[in-house]
Amino acid sequence: MSKKTMAIKRRTFLGSAMGAASMVALGAPAIAQRKTVHFGASLPLTGPYEKVSKVYKDAYDLWTQTVGGKVSVGGQDADVKWTIYDDENKAARTAELTERLISSDKVDCIVGTYGTDTVLAQGAIARKYERITMQAGAASARVDEQIGGHTTFTLIGPSRNYPTLAIDHLAKQNPKPKTMAIITMDDPVYQEFAAGAIADAERHGIKIVLNEVLPMNTQDLRPTVLKIKRAGDVDIIYNTGWDLICIKLIQECVALDVNPKAIVGGHLTTNPVVKETLKGQLQYIYGITNWLPQMAYKDKYYANCQAFADKFQATYNYAPTYHAAMAYAIPYIYQHVIADGSEGDPLDSKIMRKRIAALNNLESVWGPIKFNDKGRILTPGVPVLQWQGTDPKVVVLAPDALANGKDLYPMPAFNKRG
Amino acid sequence: MSEIIEIIIFGTLRGAIFALAAFGFSLVLGVLGIVNFAHGVFVVLGALITWSLTAQIGINIVVASLIAAGSMGVLGVFIQKVFIDRVFKLHPLMILVQTFGVAVVATQLAELAWGGGERSLKVEFPGPALLTIGDIYIPTWDIVIFVISLIAAGVLVMIMQMTPLGRAVRACRDNIDSASLVGVDVGRVFLITMGICGIWSGLAGALVITLKPTGPYMHFFWTLDAFLVVVIGGMGSISGALIGGFLYGIINFAAYYYLPNQAPAIIFATLIALLMIRPQGLFGLGTTVRK
Numbered sequence: 023m024s025k026k027t028m029a030i031k032r033r034t035f036l037g038s039a040m041g042a043a044s045m046v047a048l049g050a051p052a053i054a055q056r057k058t059v060h061f062g063a064s065l066p067l068t069g070p071y072e073k074v075s076k077v078y079k080d081a082y083d084l085w086t087q088t089v090g091g092k093v094s095v096g097g098q099d100a101d102v103k104w105t106i107y108d109d110e111n112k113a114a115r116t117a118e119l120t121e122r123l124i125s126s127d128k129v130d131c132i133v134g135t136y137g138t139d140t141v142l143a144q145g146a147i148a149r150k151y152e153r154i155t156m157q158a159g160a161a162s163a164r165v166d167e168q169i170g171g172h173t174t175f176t177l178i179g180p181s182r183n184y185p186t187l188a189i190d191h192l193a194k195q196n197p198k199p200k201t202m203a204i205i206t207m208d209d210p211v212y213q214e215f216a217a218g219a220i221a222d223a224e225r226h227g228i229k230i231v232l233n234e235v236l237p238m239n240t241q242d243l244r245p246t247v248l249k250i251k252r253a254g255d256v257d258i259i260y261n262t263g264w265d266l267i268c269i270k271l272i273q274e275c276v277a278l279d280v281n282p283k284a285i286v287g288g289h290l291t292t293n294p295v296v297k298e299t300l301k302g303q304l305q306y307i308y309g310i311t312n313w314l315p316q317m318a319y320k321d322k323y324y325a326n327c328q329a330f331a332d333k334f335q336a337t338y339n340y341a342p343t344y345h346a347a348m349a350y351a352i353p354y355i356y357q358h359v360i361a362d363g364s365e366g367d368p369l370d371s372k373i374m375r376k377r378i379a380a381l382n383n384l385e386s387v388w389g390p391i392k393f394n395d396k397g398r399i400l401t402p403g404v405p406v407l408q409w410q411g412t413d414p415k416v417v418v419l420a421p422d423a424l425a426n427g428k429d430l431y432p433m434p435a436f437n438k439r440g
Numbered sequence: 441m442s443e444i445i446e447i448i449i450f451g452t453l454r455g456a457i458f459a460l461a462a463f464g465f466s467l468v469l470g471v472l473g474i475v476n477f478a479h480g481v482f483v484v485l486g487a488l489i490t491w492s493l494t495a496q497i498g499i500n501i502v503v504a505s506l507i508a509a510g511s512m513g514v515l516g517v518f519i520q521k522v523f524i525d526r527v528f529k530l531h532p533l534m535i536l537v538q539t540f541g542v543a544v545v546a547t548q549l550a551e552l553a554w555g556g557g558e559r560s561l562k563v564e565f566p567g568p569a570l571l572t573i574g575d576i577y578i579p580t581w582d583i584v585i586f587v588i589s590l591i592a593a594g595v596l597v598m599i600m601q602m603t604p605l606g607r608a609v610r611a612c613r614d615n616i617d618s619a620s621l622v623g624v625d626v627g628r629v630f631l632i633t634m635g636i637c638g639i640w641s642g643l644a645g646a647l648v649i650t651l652k653p654t655g656p657y658m659h660f661f662w663t664l665d666a667f668l669v670v671v672i673g674g675m676g677s678i679s680g681a682l683i684g685g686f687l688y689g690i691i692n693f694a695a696y697y698y699l700p701n702q703a704p705a706i707i708f709a710t711l712i713a714l715l716m717i718r719p720q721g722l723f724g725l726g727t728t729v730r731k
Contacts, residue, residue, distance in 0.1 A: 069657070072556035208701055235701045241661060242652065244450055245696035252443060266558055266653055273560075273652070277579040279570055299560040299653065437569065 056095045059360065059369070060103045061353055062129030064119040064144070066111035071136055073295070074345055078136065078158070079106060080338045081349035087337070088323050088350075089357065096363020102353075109135055113143035120147040130369045131156075131356045134174065138162040138211050145169030154375050156355060158348045162211040170396035175355075175378050177348050177388060178312065179401040181211050185219035185260065187403040188286055188310050191420040192258060193226035195431045199257035199283055203232040203250045205271065207240075207263045215262040223258075231256055236263070243267070247274035257283045265290040268307075269299050276303055276436045283432035284308055289404065293343055297414060304414040306433040310404045313344035313388065316418060316426060317405075321354060321386045330387040351388035358384060446576055447694050453582045455689020456589035457651070459682045461644035461662055462669035463596055464516075464637025470613045470676020471633045474532065477539040478519060480662030481546040482512045482638050486645025487654040488550060491559040501563060505646035509639045516638025520631050528630075543659055550656035558653030585647050592643060593682045596636070600678060609633055613676050641666075671711055674724025683722060 063082070065075040082104060092099050105127050109116040116135055123129045124147065134157020135144055141160035145168065148155045155174050157165075161181035165174060192199055202223050206216035213235075220230055231253045234246050250256055259275070259282050261268050268287040275285065284306075290296070291309030300307075315331035324330040327347065334342040359377040360368040367373065379397070383390035392400050406420040410430055417427030465479045486508045493504035523542055527534040563581060570577045600606035611619035612629045620626050641662075648654055665688070673684020691710050695703035718724075 068551070068556065072551075237701055237704065239661075240696075240700070241658070242454065242692075242696065244454070245447075245693055245700065248446060248450065249697060252446075269560065269653055276569075277582070279577050295557060299562070301562065 056098060056100045056369070058101045058103045059093055059095055059131065060105065060127065060129045061131045061133055061356070062105045062123035062127055063133035064107040064109035064116050064123070064135045064140075066136055066140065067106075067108035069111045071111050073293070074136060074159075074343075077343055077345040078349040080334070081342070081346040082106070082133065082353060084334055084337060084346075085350045085353045085357075088333075093357045094361045096360070096368050098363075105129060109140055111137055111140060113139040116140040117143040117147050120144045124148070124151050124153060131353070131360075131374075133352050134158055134160070134176075136160075138164060138209075141165055141174070142168055145174045149173040153371050154378070156352045156378070158345070158352055160211070161215075163214055164210060166396035166398050170398060171379070171393075172375070172397075175393055175397040175399075177351055177355075177391075177399050179404065180398060181215040182218040183401070184215050184289055184310060184404050185262070185286075186222050187420050188308065188406045189219060189222035189226065189228070189260075191406045191429075192284055192286075192308070192431075193223075193228065195284070195429060197283070197432070199228055201229050201231045201254075201256050202258040202260055203253060203256045203282075204230065204234070205243075205246060205259070205261045205263055205267065206233060206235045207267065208235050208237050212262050219260050219262060223260075228258070236267075240267070243270040243274045244277070247271065247278050247280055251278055251280045256280075258286065259284075260286045261288040263288055265293040265296050268296055272300055272303055272307060279435070279437055281433065281435040285433065286310070290343070291407070291409065292416060294341060297409075302412050302414065302439075303436070304409045305412065305439070306430055307409045307414075308419075309407050309409070309416075311344055311407055311416075312401075312404055313347045314405065314407070314416065314418060314424075315342075316416075317389070317424060319385070319387050319389045324387050327387050347388045351386045351391065354386055355381070355384065355391060442575065447697055448690055449573075449576065449578065450582075451690030451693035452686050453578070453586050453689070454693055455686035456586040457644060457648060457685075458665050458669050458688050458692075459673075459685020460589040460592055460647070461641055462666040462673075462681045462685055463593065463678055464639075464641045465663075465666035466670045466673065466675050466677065466681040467609070467613075467633055468637050469670060471609055472524070472528075472630055474524065474528075474535045474539070475667070476524075476637070477536060477663055478543040478546060478659075479539075479637070479641065479666050480659030480664075481543050481550075482516065482641035483645040483648065483662040484654055484656055484659045485515070485546070485550060486512045486642030487649035488554050488559060488645075488656070489642075490646040491561050491649055491654075492554070494561055495559070501561070501646075501650075505643060508646045509642035512638035512642025512645070513635040514638070515642075516634035516636075517631050520634035524634070525627070525630070543663070547656045547659055554656060556655060556657060558655035558658075559649060560653040561649045563650045581650065585651070588643075588647060589685075590682075592640060593678055596640065597678050599636075605632060668707070668711055670721065672714060672721060674721025677721075677723040680721055680723030687722075 065078055067075045086102050091102050093102055107119040109119050132148055132155040134141055134155050136159030138160045141157050144155055157174055158177045161178050204216050204219055206212055261271050286308040289310050292311050297304055315328045317327045319327050331342050334346055359374055365373050381391050383392050394400055405418055405424050407416045407418050410417045418424045419429055461483050468476050489508040489511055490504045493499040494501050523538055527538055565581050568580055571580055608624045608629050611624050612626055616626055669684040669688045672687050673680030695706040
C-alpha cells in the first residue's frame, strides 16, 4: 500500500470520524434536551361512545402508571405528559383538536381517537403536518385506503375479518346451521362487518334469509325480531352491532320466543353492561372478541394478559374490555420505537414511521405487533367465545390454540331453561 | 294477514307507552301553549330514578315507580316556577330556548349521576311470560304496561273532567284571559299542569326502563316522540294523546318493520301529510290559528 493511498485513507477515516462525531454532537443535544414526551389524543368522551372512551382513557393512564411516568427517548429519560380532548365523536371537532394538538400543544406522539369518521378527520390533519398517528378504534377499510401506512397505523384488524372465525366455527356444528339472519347497522364499518359475515356464510353454504340494515339511532328491535321470527327457520342470528343492540336483540328474542340454534351477540358481548343487563339470558350466546384476559400475550411489564387485567381491575374497579389492552398498547409501541436514538431524533415522524412499519411481532398484551403495508395490524382472526352457565362466564371456543371449552349447541329455547 | 295483525298489536302496545309519555306534553302545550323541550328529561329521569331505587337500593318497583313519578312532578313544578314562569310573557322563542337549556343542563347532571350509558331493569313478572292469541305471542309484561297506561289515561281524564282542578285547567286551556276573569288562579294552574306533566311522564319513564335500556342522552327522542303523538292526536286532549300514541306506535312499528333504514323519513312524511289534511290533529281541541 503506497503512502499516498494510506494518507487518503487516513484522511477519509479522520474525516468520516469527525463527521460522525459532529452528527452525534449535533444530534445528541436534540435528544438530550427532551425533558418530556408529550402524548396527545382526542376521544369521544361525551356522547354515545362515552363508556368506551373511558376505557381508552384509563388504559392510557394505566400505561403511564406502569412506566412510572417516564420513558426513554434515545437513551435519555423523559417525563410522560398527556393532553386528551373531548372530540364529542364529531369529525370537524376532531380535526380542530388535532390541529391544536400539533400546532399549539406541540405533542410528540399522536394517539388515535375512536370511530371511522373521526379517525379519518384526525388522519387528514396529521397528514397535512406529515405526522403519524396510531389509532385503535377504526376497523373500516376506508382508513387503510385513505391514510393507512403513511399517516396512520391501526391496532385493530379489519372489520371484514371480524366474523370469519365465528362463522367457520358455527358451520362445523352439528346439526349444521343452514340459514342466517344478520343485523347490520347503517354505518360503513358495520356494513363491511356484515358483508364479511355474508361472504363467510355463503362460503359454507349457509343461506342468508334476512339482512336487516338498521339506522344507527335505532331504539327498538322488536320490529326486527318479529321480522326474523316471520322469516321462518333461522338457525343463526348474527348481530354486527354494538353492546346495546345485542342487549335489545336478546331481550326481544326472549319476549317473542325466538329461538335460533345460535345467536352471535357481536364483538362487544364482554362489555360489562351486557351481562349486568341480561344476567342469565346471556347463557348460550356466542360472541367474538379481539382480546381476553385468558390469552397468553405478554409485554415487558405484564407476564400475561391476566396480570394486565388484574392490574386494570384493581386500579379502575372494572374489568377491562379488549379496548383496554389495545389502547394500552398504543403508547407502549411508541415507547418501544422512541427508545432507540441511533438513527437521529427518535421523535421525528419519519423515523417513527419507519420503525413502526418495521416492527416484527413486538410482544405486547394486545398480541404480537406487526403491520401490513397499509398500516393495519396483522391478526389471525377474531376469537370466538360463548357465555356458559347460569351465572354466565366466557368460554373460548376458537381458535383451537385459545379454546378452553366446548360449545353448547344448539341453544335451548329461552322459555325451556327453568 | 297475520303479519299486519301482529304489527297492529305490537304497534299498539308500544303506542301505549308513547301515549303515557305524551299526556303531559299535550296538556302543557294545550294549557300553557308552550313546546317544552325539556319534556323528555322527565321520561329519562323517571326511568333512571326508578332504576336507582330498584336496582341499587332494592325498593319494590311499584313503590320506586311512584317515587320516581312524584319526583318528576316536583321537578315539573320547579321548572315552571323557577324558569318558565319568568319568561312566560316574553317572546315564545325565549321559552323554547330556556326549556332547551334546561334539557341540556339536566342531561349533563344526569350523566354525572348515572353516567352516559344506558340502564335497564328486568322485571320478574309472576305468571306466564307470554300470552298467545292464535299463533301470535305477546309478552305479558307489555300487556301489563298497556293496562297501566290505560289506567293512567283514565285517571287523568277523571281529574280533568270531574274535579275543580280539572275544570280550572280546562278553562285555562280554552281561554286564559276568560279563566283569569272568572277568578281562576292561572299561575297556580300552570304550576299544577307542569306537575301533572312531570308525574305522568315520570311514570312513563319508570315503565320504559323495564322494556329497553335507557340513558340520559335519549331525552330528545322522547320529546320528539311526544311531540309527534300530539301532532297526530291533537293538543290538549288526553283521549287524543291516547289514540295518537296508538297510531304513532303502529306507524312507527310498521315503518321499522318494512323499511327500517327509511323509517324516520316515512314517519315524518306521514306526519307532514297528516298536518296538511288535519292540522289540529285527530282530536285537537285548540285552534290552529296563530295566537
